[in-house]
Amino acid sequence: MLNCDMGAKKASLPSANSKDEERMAALVAFTAKTLETSRPVPFGALIVNSKTGERLLRAVNAVAVENDPSSHAELRAVRLACKQLKQVSLAGYTIYTTCEPCAMCMADALWARLDRVVYGATIADASKHCLQIHIPARTVAARSDMPCIVDGPVLRKQCYALFTHPNMIAAFALWSNRKPAKAGGT
Numbered sequence: 001m002l003n004c005d006m007g008a009k010k011a012s013l014p015s016a017n018s019k020d021e022e023r024m025a026a027l028v029a030f031t032a033k034t035l036e037t038s039r040p041v042p043f044g045a046l047i048v049n050s051k052t053g054e055r056l057l058r059a060v061n062a063v064a065v066e067n068d069p070s071s072h073a074e075l076r077a078v079r080l081a082c083k084q085l086k087q088v089s090l091a092g093y094t095i096y097t098t099c100e101p102c103a104m105c106m107a108d109a110l111w112a113r114l115d116r117v118v119y120g121a122t123i124a125d126a127s128k129h130c131l132q133i134h135i136p137a138r139t140v141a142a143r144s145d146m147p148c149i150v151d152g153p154v155l156r157k158q159c160y161a162l163f164t165h166p167n168m169i170a171a172f173a174l175w176s177n178r179k180p181a182k183a184g185g186t
């Protein structure tokens with residue numbers, strides 16, 4: 001395979017690569033643990049140091065647990081990271097998320113000055129199961145003054161499998177933002 005990485009254009013912040021796949025696979029495994037609990041969620045997020053790859057923290061969606069519609073995985077991860085670091089900037093960090101960030105979470109990533117967002121499943125994938133805001137993360141980033149690289153989908157199939165796990169399908173039926181069943185559909 002041809003590798004044109006040497007002397008790359010984005011030397012310090014390479015775009016999607018095998019490390020991204022490794023980290024996403026680990027995040028899928030972490031998020032999948034919720035599938036065996038009473039509150040399964042397909043949404044997980046991981047924040048790592050952009051240069052060293054060292055893990056800062058992980059979080060899953062806690063909207064139901066916290067009775068907070070803004071408790072999305074990415075937003076929680078950013079909140080926890082900033083509190084842990086005692087700073088408002090996450091410049092120098094990258095967030096991985098099992099699903100493309102919604103407009104709220106992408107905006108939060110920008111306000112937090114994250115270097116990079118790497119996502120798995122897409123908003124369109126999630127939209128098959130729960131209500132979504134149909135603004136691509138890249139569009140939110142492109143209209144911002146804050147630079148942020150958006151990469152994805154990475155391991156889309158594995159990430160989407162979180163949504164279609166039988167326990168998750170059963171849980172979606174109880175979600176307040178579930179996708180209404182279409183006439184004639186299942």
Ligand SMILES: [Zn+2]
Pocket residue numbers: 072073074101102103104105106
């Ligand atoms: Zn969100």
